[in-house]
Amino acid sequence: MFKLSLKHILSRKGRLILTALAVIAGTAFLNGVFVFSDTIKGSFDRLFASAYEHTDAFVRSANVIEGDFGNDTRDRIDLSLLGVVESVPHVESAFADVQGTAAVVFEGKTVGQDGPPKYGSVWSGSANSPWSLKEGRGPEGPNEAVIDGASAKKSGIEIGDTVTVTTLEAQRDFTIVGIAKFAGSDSTGGATFVLFDLPTAQEMVIGDTTKVDSIIVVGDGTVSQQELADSVQAAIDDPAVETLTGAEIIKENQDAVETSLSFLTIFLTIFAVISLFVGSFIIYNVFSISAAQREKENALLRAVGASRSQVTRSMFIEALIVGLGGSVLGSLGGVGLAFVILTGLNAAGFGPGDTQLTIHVTGFVITLIVGTVVTMLCAVVPAIRSGRVPPLAAMRDVAIDRADVSMKRKVVGGASVLIAIASVAAGLGGDARWLGVGVAALFTALIALGPFVAGPIARLSSPALGKLRGAAGTMAGRNAARNPKRTALTAGALAVGLSLIIGVATLGSSAKASIREVIGESFVGDYIVTPSDQQSGFVPPQLVQDLNDADVGEVFPVGFSQVVLGDDTKGTFVAAIDPKPAEDLFNFDFTDGGFPQLTADGVLLQKDKASSLDVGMGDTLPVRLIDGSLVTLTVQGIYTTGGYTDILVNRALFTGPSANFLRDIQVYVKSAGGESAATTATLEGIVDQYPTVKVQSRDGFIDSTDDQIDGFLNFIYALLAMSVFIAAIGIVITLWLAVWERRRELGLLRAVGMTRRQVRSSVLWESIITGIVGVVMGTVLGTTLGWIIVKSFEDDGLGVFKAPVGTISVAAIGVFLLAAAAAFIPARKAAKADMLDAIATT
Numbered sequence: 001m002f003k004l005s006l007k008h009i010l011s012r013k014g015r016l017i018l019t020a021l022a023v024i025a026g027t028a029f030l031n032g033v034f035v036f037s038d039t040i041k042g043s044f045d046r047l048f049a050s051a052y053e054h055t056d057a058f059v060r061s062a063n064v065i066e067g068d069f070g071n072d073t074r075d076r077i078d079l080s081l082l083g084v085v086e087s088v089p090h091v092e093s094a095f096a097d098v099q100g101t102a103a104v105v106f107e108g109k110t111v112g113q114d115g116p117p118k119y120g121s122v123w124s125g126s127a128n129s130p131w132s133l134k135e136g137r138g139p140e141g142p143n144e145a146v147i148d149g150a151s152a153k154k155s156g157i158e159i160g161d162t163v164t165v166t167t168l169e170a171q172r173d174f175t176i177v178g179i180a181k182f183a184g185s186d187s188t189g190g191a192t193f194v195l196f197d198l199p200t201a202q203e204m205v206i207g208d209t210t211k212v213d214s215i216i217v218v219g220d221g222t223v224s225q226q227e228l229a230d231s232v233q234a235a236i237d238d239p240a241v242e243t244l245t246g247a248e249i250i251k252e253n254q255d256a257v258e259t260s261l262s263f264l265t266i267f268l269t270i271f272a273v274i275s276l277f278v279g280s281f282i283i284y285n286v287f288s289i290s291a292a293q294r295e296k297e298n299a300l301l302r303a304v305g306a307s308r309s310q311v312t313r314s315m316f317i318e319a320l321i322v323g324l325g326g327s328v329l330g331s332l333g334g335v336g337l338a339f340v341i342l343t344g345l346n347a348a349g350f351g352p353g354d355t356q357l358t359i360h361v362t363g364f365v366i367t368l369i370v371g372t373v374v375t376m377l378c379a380v381v382p383a384i385r386s387g388r389v390p391p392l393a394a395m396r397d398v399a400i401d402r403a404d405v406s407m408k409r410k411v412v413g414g415a416s417v418l419i420a421i422a423s424v425a426a427g428l429g430g431d432a433r434w435l436g437v438g439v440a441a442l443f444t445a446l447i448a449l450g451p452f453v454a455g456p457i458a459r460l461s462s463p464a465l466g467k468l469r470g471a472a473g474t475m476a477g478r479n480a481a482r483n484p485k486r487t488a489l490t491a492g493a494l495a496v497g498l499s500l501i502i503g504v505a506t507l508g509s510s511a512k513a514s515i516r517e518v519i520g521e522s523f524v525g526d527y528i529v530t531p532s533d534q535q536s537g538f539v540p541p542q543l544v545q546d547l548n549d550a551d552v553g554e555v556f557p558v559g560f561s562q563v564v565l566g567d568d569t570k571g572t573f574v575a576a577i578d579p580k581p582a583e584d585l586f587n588f589d590f591t592d593g594g595f596p597q598l599t600a601d602g603v604l605l606q607k608d609k610a611s612s613l614d615v616g617m618g619d620t621l622p623v624r625l626i627d628g629s630l631v632t633l634t635v636q637g638i639y640t641t642g643g644y645t646d647i648l649v650n651r652a653l654f655t656g657p658s659a660n661f662l663r664d665i666q667v668y669v670k671s672a673g674g675e676s677a678a679t680t681a682t683l684e685g686i687v688d689q690y691p692t693v694k695v696q697s698r699d700g701f702i703d704s705t706d707d708q709i710d711g712f713l714n715f716i717y718a719l720l721a722m723s724v725f726i727a728a729i730g731i732v733i734t735l736w737l738a739v740w741e742r743r744r745e746l747g748l749l750r751a752v753g754m755t756r757r758q759v760r761s762s763v764l765w766e767s768i769i770t771g772i773v774g775v776v777m778g779t780v781l782g783t784t785l786g787w788i789i790v791k792s793f794e795d796d797g798l799g800v801f802k803a804p805v806g807t808i809s810v811a812a813i814g815v816f817l818l819a820a821a822a823a824f825i826p827a828r829k830a831a832k833a834d835m836l837d838a839i840a841t842t
Contacts, residue, residue, distance in 0.1 A: 016318075019286045020326035021733070025726045026276035027330025027371040032337035033268040034363025037261055039342060042358035044257040048250050050183035051130035055246035057217035057229040059085060062242040063628040065562045065571035072256075073562040073571060073661060075626050076211040077241055079202075085215050088235045090228055092220040095124040096198055096212040100205040101538065104147065104194050105164040105691040110532060111147075111155045116190035120167055120205040123180070123195035128218045131195065134186070135159055136178030142200050146178035148193040149186030165194055166692045168538055168663060169207035207660060240628065271719040274500065276370065278723040280378050281447075281493035282730035285486060287319065287382035289737045295389050303391035312387035319379035320372065327371030331364050413448030416441045428791050435792055439785065446495060446781055450488030454773045455481055461769050469765060472758040475749075476765035479738070480773075490734045491773035493727035494819075498778030498811055499785055500720050505807035506786025507793075508713045512706050513800040519702055522641050525554070525585045525670035527683055528701040532694050538663040543690050552682055553671035556581040557664040561654060564624040565647075566613060574603075575645040576654060576662055585668050588644075592617040593637025600652035602636035609646035610638050627657040669695075724815075727774075728822045731767055735826035739763065746830055756831035763827035764820060771819030775812045782808075 052058075063075035076098075085094045102120025104111040112118050123131060123146050125138045134149050136159045145165065147157055157163065161176050180195060182188045195201075202209045219228045225245035233243040244252070291298075298311050339357060423438030462477025469476070480487050529539055529547070539557065547555045556578065562571040579598040586595070591607065598604055603621060605613070615621055621633045633649065654662045671679045675697055687695040696704060739746070746759060783803060790801045 016322060016325075019283065019290075019322050019733070020329065021729050022279035022282040022286075022726055023323060023326025023371050023375055024330040024333060025722065025729065026272070026279040026374070027327045027367050028333035028337055029275045029722050030269070030272035030370060031331040031334025031363055031367040032341070033265060033272050033334075034367065035335055035338035035357060035359055036268070036341055037265040038358040038360050038363060039338060039356075041254075041258055041261055045254045047183050047185070048253040048257075052246050052250045052253075053130075053183075054128035054218055055216050055249065056219035056225045057232050058244045058246065058249040059215040059217065059232060059236070060213065060242060060244070062240050063626060065564055065624070065626055066569065067562060067571045073626055074213070075240075075628065075657060076206065076208070076213055076660075077215070079210055079212050081236060081241065082212070082215055084235055085217055085232055088228075088232050090220050090223045090231065092218045093126060093128060094215055094217045095122075095126050095129070096215050097122050097124070098198075098201045098205050098211075098213045100168065100213075102165055102167045102194050102205060103692040104151070104192060105166065106155050106157055106161065108691065109155070110692060111151050111157070111163070112192035113190070116192065118192040120165065120194050120196065120201060122198050122201045123178075124198075126218075128216070130183045131180045132184070134179045134181050136176075139177055139195065139197050139200070141197070142203070143172070143174055144177045144196075145174040145200075146180050146195040147176055148188050148191075149179050149181055150188060151192045152176075152179045153186065163194075164691060165204065166540055166690060167204045168540070170204055171540055171542065171690060172204065268719070271722065274496070274720070275723045275726055276374055278493045278496050278726045278730075280374055281489050281496070282726065282733060283322075283375055283378040284382070285489040285730065285734055286737065287315065287379045288385075288489075289486065289734070290318075291315065291382040291386045294386065298386050298389045299391050302389060308387035310387075311389070312383045315379055315383035315386050316376065319376050319383070323372035323375030324368070326375065327368045330371055331367045334367065335359060409448050409451065413445050413452070416445035416448060420445060424788055428788075435788060438788065442781060442784065443496070446492055446777060447489075450492050450495075450773075450777060451484035453777055454488035454491060455484035457773050457776065458484065458487060458769055461772070465765055465769075469761055470758075471754070472761040473765055476762045476769060479762070479766050480769040486734065486738075487770055487773060488777075490730055491770045491777060493730045494724070494771065494774030494815055495778035495781060497720060497724040497727050498774060498815060499782035500723070501717060501811050502779060502782025502804070502808055503785035503789060504713060504716045504720070505804040505811075506783065506802070507789050507798075508709050509802045509804040509807070510786070510790040510798055510800055511709055513802040514798045515705055516702050517800055518641070518644060519698065522587050522644060523585065523668065523698065524587055525556070525668045525698065526675040526679070527669040527671070527695055527697055529667040529669065529683075529687060529693055529695045530701070531665065532692050538665055539667050539693050540690055541664065543687070543693060544664060544667055546686050546689075547667065547669065547683075550682060550686055552679060552686075553669055554581050554584055556585045556668040556670070558666045558668070559651060559654075559662040559664045561658070561662045562626070566622055572647065574647040574649050576649050576651040578651055581670075585670050588639045588641045590637050590639045593635075595637070597636040598648070598650050599634075599636065600650045601631065601633055602650060603633040604637040604639060604648040605635055606646040607638055607640050610635065625654075625658040626661050629658070724818070728818050731770060731819055731822035732825060734770075735763060735767055735823055736829065738766075739826050739830040759831045760827040763830050764823045767819045767823035767826075768816060771816045774819075775815050778815070779808060779812070 059077065059081065061075040061077050065073045067073065079096060082094060082096050085091060099119055099121045101118060103118050110118075123129075123138050131146075133146075136146070139145050145163070147163070151157070157176055157179075159176060159179065162173055163176060164171065164173050174194075174196075180193075182193070196204060198212075199209060202211065206213070217228065217232060219225070223231075225247060229243045229245045233241075236243070301311055302308075335357060342357070420438045420441035423434045423441060427433070427435030427438055458477055458481035462474055462481065465473025465477050467473070529543070531538060544555065544557050559576040560573050561576060562573050564570075565572050577595075577598075579595045582598075583595040588595070590604075593604065595604075603623075605615070610616065613621065615635050617635055617638060619635050621635065623631050623633050625631065631653070633653075637648075651662070669683065673679065680695075680697070683695045687693055750756075750759065786803070787801060790798050
């Protein structure tokens with residue numbers, strides 16, 4: 001039977017390739033994620049290993065607030081420690097470093113992309129520094145700087161050019177005197193770096209010439225890194241300062257990159273799994289069709305002595321070969337996909353630079369196992385059904401697949417709907433884990449009840465198409481209705497992709513509507529000043545002062561800083577405000593207290609946040625600041641307004657060292673005369689002096705927020721396009737096999753006068769009917785899914801549910817066009833069928 005199975009597979013190479021396409025597409029995405037993530041991580045691992053190659057000890061503050069995905073905030077240390085470190089035995093050299101946000105503007109444009117970070121740091125000139133000159137010289141004095149090679153190349157900056165650097169502390173023009181490499185490479189992983197001498201870096205980046213972020217120590221090689229680090233720590237003798245070995249700081253940075261990438265890896269893997277899930281519809285459908293078309297062949301095998309298990313194993317062998325072969329080819333395709341993505345990212349300035357692909361055997365093995373297992377699972381039911389074919393079926397001359405709208409499907413589908421309703425209700429009631437169960441039950445219901453949707457739609461379309469397209473239209477409707485399970489499964493693959501697109505679009509549409517409602521109800525001002533891009537990340541303090549001096553109205557900066565609340569181990573960002581103007585600019589719904597009650601040792605909490613912290617009005621909340629100091633805040637107000645921030649504190653809370661870590665990210669302005677051309681001109685005149693920020697009216701700010709949401713949605717749509725592409729492949733495969741299955745029928749129709757054009761038309765409209773079924777199921781499921789997502793985030797500010805009618809319409813049209821395009825090859829194949837060969841009985 002094994003040899004027979006191999007011969008059977010080789011005799012139908014076309015079907016083998018078609019079946020493997022769905023496996024190849026899904027596994028290519030999955031392995032591409034692994035290769036992409038491993039390459040990025042490997043690139044940064046090598047980068048940090050080279051950067052700290054000569055570092056034997058690393059001195060920094062022990063006061064740190066840990067954030068998610070490596071987003072930590074760390075205190076600074078005194079520059080005076082540099083002399084202490086240099087005096088330690090076996091220390092050959094040591095130099096101080098600072099690092100913070102610094103945006104470079106050249107010829108009116110911010111250098112770098114909106115995404116990768118923008119840093120200002122120290123040019124030490126040491127041979128042991130990771131920075132080395134590519135051109136020019138090092139900076140000397142308060143008006144000279146060096147820029148990284150990748151940024152210089154992309155922006156066209158050359159030696160002698162003047163750039164404007166804006167930091168949290170100041171804005172100043174600098175002459176570029178050097179172009180630098182980092183660890184021997186122009187690329188810094190997409191980040192932009194501008195380097196100053198130490199006093200200038202301290203002044204510009206951290207605003208304190210007595211502090212630094214770290215001290216890098218190089219030993220003389222006579223003692224180990226650990227011994228040198230221990231000696232340095234003993235000489236400093238301060239528990240607020242810690243000393244790491246060079247190996248430890250390398251590993252810490254590498255681990256931080258891995259943590260940061262973990263979210264991206266998981267995010268992309270989810271879409272790879274979605275593609276495999278969509279592909280499983282196609283794989284199952286093909287094996288089901290294959291089982292029906294081989295009914296006579298399997299019956300003959302049973303008649304000559306083959307057992308049920310042997311026939312079943314034969315199909316499992318085919319599934320194993322398809323799964324293994326498709327997964328191997330998919331893995332190779334994933335390598336190519338990762339290469340294309342990395343090349344595109346490098347061209348756009350987001351990539352790791354010149355680097356080789358990193359291919360770990362783990363990712364290959366996981367992809368191989370997943371692809372094979374999915375294929376084998378999809379073949380279980382068809383294989384068992386093949387083994388149950390009675391020997392008498394050998395007398396039939398046609399293939400029959402009776403598995404369509406059985407009572408079992410009704411029971412499973414109905415039960416899945418009830419489970420989905422109960423699980424979603426439980427999830428929205430508080431336990432979010434039930435939402436996953438509910439969504440899984442919805443997709444199960446889609447699979448089980450699909451034929452009950454496909455059958456009626458196909459039957460209703462037959463007379464309508466008959467009037468529109470004559471005999472070809474009638475035949476298309478009847479062919480689609482002939483096997484509703486097959487039609488439903490093919491349409492189900494489309495429905496899954498479409499439902500996810502609609503669900504994501506619903507989330508975006510509802511987010512936009514919610515933002516408009518929140519800002520419209522809570523903010524009663526006229527203008528908002530924000531950073532021009534996400535990574536410049538702050539509004540310069542001097543700009544706030546300029547706005548106040550211009551007397552344009554009520555000026556209200558909102559700062560953010562990271563603190564540790566209560567017994568938490570991770571940091572939380574809190575919004576810091578001046579309560580007096582807040583009362584005039586914001587209209588929050590307080591159940592207790594309010595802005596006037598907020599003092600320097602108080603906190604205002606959103607209702608759900610207060611519940612999660614288990615505190616109420618008048619209760620106290622311990623808070624740890626960046627410098628390690630502990631303060632106790634009293635709850636002085638609880639509000640129900642969502643979508644802005646969960647925690648509001650008084651700006652007076654941040655004094656001393658912690659004040660240096662408070663960043664203003666928005667400045668609200670309420671003009672005495674409201675929004676006007678004169679006020680707009682005045683504000684623009686001030687803001688234009690700061691290239692890294694922009695001023696917008698309230699409506700303009702809302703529109704720009706919509707644009708940001710649209711950008712994120714477009715990224716999601718691009719990822720979901722893979723699943724839709726696989727669904728289109730499914731239509732091609734199903735129609736192609738259906739044409740082969742009906743070759744005798746088509747030959748007879750051609751013999752009695754049906755034209756090739758009519759044959760092509762019937763296959764085309766059958767494909768469009770499949771698209772209609774997919775649109776109906778996908779729209780219902782997608783809208784339901786979107787409603788669940790929006791309701792689950794209701795407490796986080798998504799208070800408005802808005803169905804994206806435009807997106808649904810565009811997606812539906814796209815599915816129809818895709819279905820029509822997918823029918824092109826099968827329709828041509830059907831029209832070219834040889835009449836005499838098709839109707840031959842011998």
